[in-house]
Amino acid sequence: MKRDSRLSSVLHALLHMAEQDGPLTSEALAQCMHTNPVVVRRTMGLLRDVGIVHSAKGHTGGWTIAADLKTVTLRQLHEALGEPAVFAIGNRNETPECLVEQSVNSVLDDAFSEAEALLLRRFENVTLADLAAEFARRHAQWRTERTLS
Amino acid sequence: MKRDSRLSSVLHALLHMAEQDGPLTSEALAQCMHTNPVVVRRTMGLLRDVGIVHSAKGHTGGWTIAADLKTVTLRQLHEALGEPAVFAIGNRNETPECLVEQSVNSVLDDAFSEAEALLLRRFENVTLADLAAEFARRHAQWRTERTLS
DNA sequence: CGAATCGTAATAATTGAAGTTACATGAAAA
């Protein structure tokens, strides 16, 4: 299966939008993410549906952040994207007749549920502001290194 | 992408093999798993490579368990299958130039690593014997329910 | 008006798992 990289993508886009005042066009976002403007619109559209970003048509149009960076969590973004399946491994058949297979599913489901819950808790505790801070840290570091060399 | 259900599949197969003395053919395993004998050989072959099962050709041939159920963990099976990717979500680009994207990757990777570590620890603590016990429990339960009705 | 921009439907490309076909190899049975 191909991996779903939309969460990673929208985070990248949102951080670029946060660094900039004024809207960014789908075209501009697509270029910095090495993808296609239509893909950007499709994905960002899901965030607009829940009020995280705003889009405007026409001249001077484009995408802007419509929420406080401190209040938007990765969990919310994951939900806005439709809560895509987290795992690439899973049961062969979700509703088997066979008691053996039911036992296997039950044990595996327990393990997967626990891991997914942990991941979502982590997602709840990371905001866009945290990510922006992480970027600022790396940016400062990079400037230091550049000066030293 | 399609989900990788091989771990689920081999567990199902191994438990059926444990319930039975004497070898089971790929054909028989394929039937009870609603799949194809070649797929069974391909997948079980990986377990044979690490000594968990044994295969024999010709008349009276087939697949048998070659290890103590108490010593085989889900983790070992996952490894025998080549440690397939656990997550269906991931970064768009694993080695980005862009500092923004590096920051995003770093934060997401942390979360994914933690969740994967938890899952693998869980896998370490479940043996085939545990699964067989879970099946026995369900089987007994099912017999009780059938008698009562 | 007209150029820029989003909105969206329809379709193709891509990727990786699973399924299928075909045939070689080896072992037990007749």
Place this chain on the structure above:
DNA sequence: TTTTCATGTAACTTCAATTATTACGATTCG
């Protein structure tokens, strides 16, 4: 020894899901 049954494996097809592309409509600003 010949036949039959089973695995071993390569090559290819199918399938499912994400991502990319094309095309065109709708809106807004200059």
